[in-house]
Amino acid sequence: MLEGIHHAAIICSDYGKSRQFYVGILGLEVIAENFRAGRNSWKLDLALPDGGQVELFSFPTAPPRPSYPEAQGLRHLAFRVAALEPVIRHLQDCGIEVEPVRVDEYTGKRFTFFSDPDGLPLELYEQG
Structure with a gap:
């Protein structure tokens, strides 16, 4: 059965800006950082203090996601x-x-x- 949340994945619009935010400001530790040339995409694995992770992705053509007003999902x-x-x-x-x-x-x-x-x-x- 389920034991907990392993990670949350986030797709960002500006990889450098988001990397600075999650690492530099929020202080999350970098586990791994990889550029996936076939997708023209970065994947950054970040550690949370409790063992969970945040995965930060960049995709060059990802559409924006509505946050306000709140959308389903x-x-x-x-x-x-x-x-x-x-x-x-x-x-x-x-x-x-x-x-x-x-x-x-x-x-x-x-x-x-x-x-x-x-x-x-x-x-x-x-x-x-």
Whole structure:
């Protein structure tokens, strides 16, 4: 049976910009980085601290995906954090806009959203 999520895959419009965002700003560790010449595509495997991974792809003719208004399909990618404020400050110091903190009405946990360079909604979910 299922044991957990292995990875989430993201197709970006500007590989260099997205690589800098996920590695330089979010601090994800590079596992492997490969250029696939036959597809004219980069594939970047990034490690999350809990053992999960994010795969970052570039495809030269990928169409944009609507995020707002919300469309059917995968809604967002959420990252677990011990405390929101230090991460929010870091993102804001890097020039990234972060939405106001909200409280989950069912769990009482605090969370907020921000976006990657392509407008993909990303969530910070406080576990503390």
